[in-house]
Every structure is written in C-alpha cells, then in structure tokens.
Amino acid sequence: MSSTEHSELIDSDTGKMGMWLFLFTELFLFGGLFIVYAVMRSKYAEDFHHAALELNAFIGATNTVVLLVSSMTVAMSLTAIQQNRANKAIGLIFITLILAGVFMVNKYFEWGHKLDLHLYPGSDVMRTLPHGEIMFFGLYFMMTGLHALHVIIGGILLTVVIFKIKSGKVHQGHYLLQENGALYWHLVDLIWIFLFPLLYLIT
Amino acid sequence: MTNSSTSVPLNYLNHQTGLWSWLSSTDHKRIGLLYMYSITIFFCVAAILGLLMRIEKIAPGQTIMSAQTYNGMFTIHGIIMIFIVVIPGLAAVFGNILLPIMIGAKDVAFPKLNLFSWYVYITGAFLGLYSQFANGHSPDTGWTFYVPYSAEASSNVVIALTAAFVLGFASILTGLNFIVTIHRMRAPGMTWFRMPLFPWSLYATAWIQILATPIIGITLLMVIAERTFHIGFFDPALGGDPVLYQHLFWIYSHPAVYVMILPAMGVVTEIFPTFSQKPVFGYVPIVFSSMAIALVGYFVWGHHMFTSGMSYESRWFFSFLTFLVAIPSAIKVFNWLSTMYGGSVDLKPPLLFAISFIFLFTIGGFTGLTLGSLATNIQLHNTDFVVAHFHYIIFGGMGFAFFAAIHYWFPKIYGRMYNFKWANISWGFLFVGFNLLYFPLFVIGIQGMPRRYFDYDPKFQTGEMLSTVGAFILIAGLFMMLANLIYHSRKGAVATANPWHGVTLEWQIPSPPPHENFDEVPVITRDPYIFDNPQTN
Amino acid sequence: MKNQENHISSDSTNWTVLLILLILTTISILAIKIHLGSFTVALALIIASVKVTIVLTYFMHLKFENTLLRLMVGGVFLLFAIVIAITFIDYYFR
DSSP: OOOSSSOOOOOHHHHHHHHHHHHHHHHHHHHHHHHHHHHHHOOOOHHHHHHHHHHHHHHHHHHHHHHHHHHHHHHHHHHHHTTHHHHHHHHHHHHHHHHHHHHHHHHHHHHHHHHHOOTTTTOOHHSSOHHHHHHHHHHHEEEEOOOOOOOOHHHHHHHHHHHHHHHTSSSBBOOOHHHHHHHHHHHHHHHHHHHHHHHHHHO | OTTOOOOOOOTTSOOOOOOHHHHHHOOOHHHHHHHHHHHHHHHHHHHHHHHHHHHHSSSOOOOOHHHHHHHHHHHHHIIIIIIIIIHHHHHHIIIIEEEEEETSSOOOOOOHHHHHHHHHHHHHHHHHHHHHHSSSSOSSSTTTTTHHHHOOSSSSSHHHHHHHHHHHHHHHHHHHHHHHHHOOOOTTOOGGGGGGHHHHHHHHHHHHHHHHHHHHHHHHHHHHHHHHHHOOTTOOGTTTTHHHHHHHHHHHHHHHHHHHHHHHHHHHHHHHHHHHHHOOHEEEEEHHHHHHHHHHHOOGGGGTTTTTOOOOOHHHHHHHHHHHHHHHHHHHHHHHHHHHSSOOOOOOOHHHHHHHHHHHHHHHHHHHHHSSSSHHHHHHBBBBHHHHHHHHIIIIIHHHHHHHHHHHHHHHSSSOOOOHHHHHHHHHHHHHHHHHHHHHHHHHHHHTTBOOOOSOGGGHHHHHHHHHHHHHHHHHHHHHHHHHHHHHHHHSOOOOOOOTOSSSHHHHHSOOTHHHOOOOOOOOOOOSOOOOOOOOO | OOOOOOOOOOOHHHHHHHHHHHHHHHHHHTTTTSOOTTTHHHHHHHHHHHHHHIIIIIIIGGGGHHHHHHHHHHHHHHHHHHHHHHHHHHHHHH
C-alpha cells in the first residue's frame, strides 16, 4: 500500500457508483434534447405527425427489438461471469456486439434513405418544408446521431471487456469493468426506449 | 524510503521531483496544485483583459481599442473567468487538496480519473485561448453565446463553444469523483454529520456539477450543429425558438453560480470557527442550507430571462423562487456572524478575507434580490447594475473566499508561512480597489448605463473613471498578494503543523502533508468543531 | 475483494424480462392504431416509462442494489421531470 501507486483495484461498489453518476450525466445530456423535443412538439403537433410518417416504423421497431435483445445478452453475460463461465460470457458479449452492428447497419440504411430524399438539415428540400417538419428532422438527426455515437462507444467498451476477460483481468472475483460496460449498454437501450415512440410512433 | 540528503521529512511536495512527476501524479494534493497554478495564470490573463477594458472606459469615445476589440475582450474575459477560473476554482483546487484529508482518506475515489480531468481541463483552457488567436477574429458573443448572434457571427465561435464543452466535461468528472469519494471514502467513525462543512459544501456543489453541466454540453452542441449543419433549433427563420436557447443555457448557468459560491461558503465556514476558537454556530442548518441552495438553485434559471418574452406566469414563478433562495443564504450569514459572536476572535489575514467575503456577498445578495423582483428587473436588465451585482457575488464572494482559502491553508500546503503585514496591506488594496471598481457601476447602472458598451454618454464619466481607478488599485493589490504568497512559498518561515489551532483533520497531520496523508487511518469519535483548549493569543 | 455477495440473475429471469419488454413494445406499436387523441402520447410515454423501469430494475440490477442508489436514480428522473414542468410554465402559458 505504501508504494507511489495509490490505486489498487477499485472496489466494486465504488466503481459502480461512479458509473451510475456518469449515467446520470448522460441522461441529462439527452435530457436537453428531450426538452427541445417537448417544446417543439407542443408547438408543431401537426407537422410532427406528418414528418414522422416519413420515418420507417418497421426499421424503428426492428432496431428496438435488436437493442432489447442485446440488452438481455449483455445482462446474461454478467450472469455467466458470476458463475465463472468465461467463455459463455465472451460469447454473449460477442452476440451483443453483433446486434450492435445490426443496429448500426439498419441506421445506415435509414439515414442513407433520408439523404437520398434530401431530407437532411440545410438541404434544398428541407427549406421548403413547414417549420415543424424542419424541427422534427433536425431533432431526428441530432437525437439518433448522438444515440448512434453512444452505440459505438458502448461497442468499443464491450470489446475491451472481451479482451480483459480473455487476458484474465476480468473474472469471477473481479468483474467491475464488465458490470460498468453492461450498465453503459443498458443506458443506450434506455435512451432508445424513449426515442422510439417519440420519433417513430406519432399520430 | 530514506532520503539522507535533506533534513526535511518526506512530504507530497518533495517525495518525487521533476516536472514529469507532477504531470503524471495521481496524488490529489499535487493535482490540486496543478489546478491552482493553471487557474492563477488564466486568472491573471483575464484580470489584465479586464483592466484593459477599464482603461478603454476611462473617458468617453475610443481611447485604446476599437469597439470590435472591446467586444472580443469582454467575451474572452467572461469565458476565461467563468469557465476556466471560477467554476473549477475552489472545488478543483481546494476541494482536491483538502477534501480527502478532511474526511480522513488517502486520496479521492478515482485518482487516475482525477488526473485525467485536469488534462481535459487544460485542453479546454487552451482551446479557449486558441479561439482568441486563431485566424478570423476572436469570439464576440459574450460568454453567454446567445443565439441568434452566436449562430451567425463570423468569429471563432465554434472553437469557443467546443472549449466550453470540454471544460464542462472536466467539471463533471471532478464532481463525480467527489460524490463517490464522500460516499465511500470517509474515515471510520466519520458519520455524515461529523463531516466538516467544507466537504459538505463540495458535496452539494458536486451534485450540481454532474446534473446541470450536461445540459449546457448538449446546448453548446446544438449551437455547433446550428452553425455547421443549419439545423435551426434556435433560428426563428426555420421555426426554432431563441428563447429556448436561453432556457437551456440558464438551466445550467444559473446552478453554475452555485457551483461557484457554495464552496466559497464552505471555505469561510471553516475559517470562522478556527479564528474564533468556537464551534460553528448551527452546524445542521448550515448543512441543510447548502443542500437547499443546491436544490432550489436548480429551479430559478428563468430570472435571467424576465425581459426575454417568457409568459407572465413563468416570470412570477421564477421571481418567487429566487426570493426563496435568499433564505438559506441568509441563514448562513447569520450563522457565520453568530459563530464569531462571543468567540476569541483573532483577526489574522484569512479571517480578514472571510469577513470581507460576508460584506461583499451581502451586497451582492441584496442587489440580487433587486434584480430578482420583476418590476425593478425591467429597469435594470442589461445595465451595469447587473455587471456590478455579479462581480460582487463572483469576485467579492467566490474570489475573496479563494483568497481567504489560500491564506488559511497556505501553511498546510507549503509548510511555510507568508508575511502577515504584506497580506494585510494587499487585503487593503484589494478591498478598497474592489469596491471602488464595482460600486460606481451600481449607480451608473441605475442611471441607465448599458453593459457591454465600449463607449458611453459623458454624463457617466465620473462613475466610469472612479471605476477605472479602482481597477488599478485592485490589480496592484492582486500582484502584491501574489508576490507575498509566491515568495514565501519557498522562502517563508517554516510553519508548524497547526499554526491556527484548527481542529479539523487537516491540522492533525504534518505541514506539508505526507504523500499518503495519514500514517494510520484516523478514527473519528466526535463532532468536527470541538475546541478543547481555547487559545489565548 | 468483494465485501458483499452480488445478486446473480438467472438466465430464465432474463428471458422473462425480455419477453415482457417485447410484449410492451408490441402494445405500444399497436396502440397508435387506436385513436385516443392527445392521450396517445401519454400512453406511449407511460409504456416507455414502464419499460425503462423494468430495464433499470432487472437488467441494471437496481432491485438488488442498496436503497441509496435507488433513491439517487429516482431523484434524477424526478429532477428532470420538474425541469420539464418548469420549462412548460413558460410555454404552456405563452
């Protein structure tokens, strides 16, 4: 203990509390966008309805299912490591990563389709739309974009976890990193659970 | 671990040497000092900018700079002072150095993250400076980045926005670290209500840091998106709403005022008992008033927007809540005065600064109520009255508390003592200069002098000139104080472990503290402010 | 290293939770076909909140964490709700 290195392994409760506090900041980061959404939707209810028809609810629903399943697989991977089944844990995280990839591919086609239709902020088509629809697409790109960024960060984090399990740094006795990675992944899911009805299911 | 070349016992300052040992240290005390040195440098830069602006306003018309330069200057003065100096200020400097010691811990909960947040901070700080000198002209939006101007201005706004975003991230990480530290690292026996009050104020502050800062983060991102992708959330031409920007901005930036002032209150709450040799009056009310300020302070943002076109109901609500915040603040002032009452008051420099804190903070607080009431606000909005008010709170409050803190903990940090006579003299210059600089602004503000103008009607000249004279006195005092402190940090008389006869934990360990703070983990068996042997010096 | 036993959720629990979440998703997609007027948004948000609560409770193990953490999470959501409400004091009456 008396070496120059203060930090030993951070104990699980401390590390987890730090992660939760970080998740709170993430919630408020998206919270700012939800405030804008709430204000704009109350102002332009009709326009939001019309604009939302442009979105493909099927892709949205597919991505919801994909994220929900990935949330479960990452939760199961935690169960596996707690039961000292490292390979099963790695496999489940790997499935999670594949699902994250599926999500991103869907997103790629969805965004690509919008770009083909010139439905992106600042485009010539966009300028002709009613104000509320401009706001809707602005929010759509900003919210899903920021969310996709979090999917990528979460994916990187989980990839690191796989390598740490392989090298034996994460194991039955100490799996804080995996717990925190899983918590982060669930956050990505949480945000999407709100985004999906707010963007795709408007009547 | 023996080091025979010197008779000085090993401590956190000398146990490792070399620049790299500082830049790579995860020791909370060293990180605190890194923050202190960087903040001091940026503070001096921004203070000089402030002086230049005052010189410009010594006489009507253009004197030393153009209007555009002036606009850039008050913007960068604001950005540096608010985001780089005042918001991290007390929490990142004295919070880092003292929080773990005061709660009996070896370090913060996440030492590496702590060092990382300093690097994030310094990146943001240099980005802020860069926005000033990069090609194109410096940002001229004011530190508030109000749309629509910030979305259209041709200056380096995006760089400045990014800087503020990065600095916010550093602030979040510090807050996160402190909350976990206070929850998880307290020494055995240190229950919540045996914790000294400076850590308590840091706890309240940290919650604001993590729950308010993300909102400004996303808001700044939205402005960046507005500028780069023409998204238009805040652009009326595309259906956006500029007032919404103000809502989002102040949802963070009003609580940020409490990020500045709560630790300042915590600092003076430590100083009054020590220099009165008397337990703090009303420990529990002080704790709850800190938490109440943090909570209610989150809901009063709209009082910056009374003239922006909010609904009447909303203005009424925000005005009412603003008055509510005054109550916990007043409770604290009452408690500080009562702590001194009947104690053996010892007017050393730290107490001098702490008492002037009360004086200046009270003026700032009362003028805050003037601005918080709807009718007077309409008259005073965007005048120099507002400028005077927030400088009384931020500089008179947080700034003087910072000076009080450095004079109080200086012997602990460096193991040496500064010169009292020079400390008192520099206090005199600072106090007189401060009041001469800012008080006239109240008067000409009421008379109608708008803020942010580089020129003015000649009828305001008396006030403007007095203010400029005050600025020179203030700067003189500042450099006197800095010289005294810097010189004596190396050459001062060796200080004892407990020169002020304080009773909190930091005074029970050697000065400067050893690398690991405590040789053995302290066990706390009683309340924090119990003075067994009243001193009679 | 660990000073307390962490709860281990069984795989069957996780499957059950997923099933409930999928059912709720289906309900919220079907619900928009029913014309409930302005109540549709409320219904969508209520269902989303229930789903979020389930994820927090089971996948994120809040059920097995200490009270403090649960209070924090609850407090954060409450704070955000208050902020939205206060913002709407402006927009609703404007």
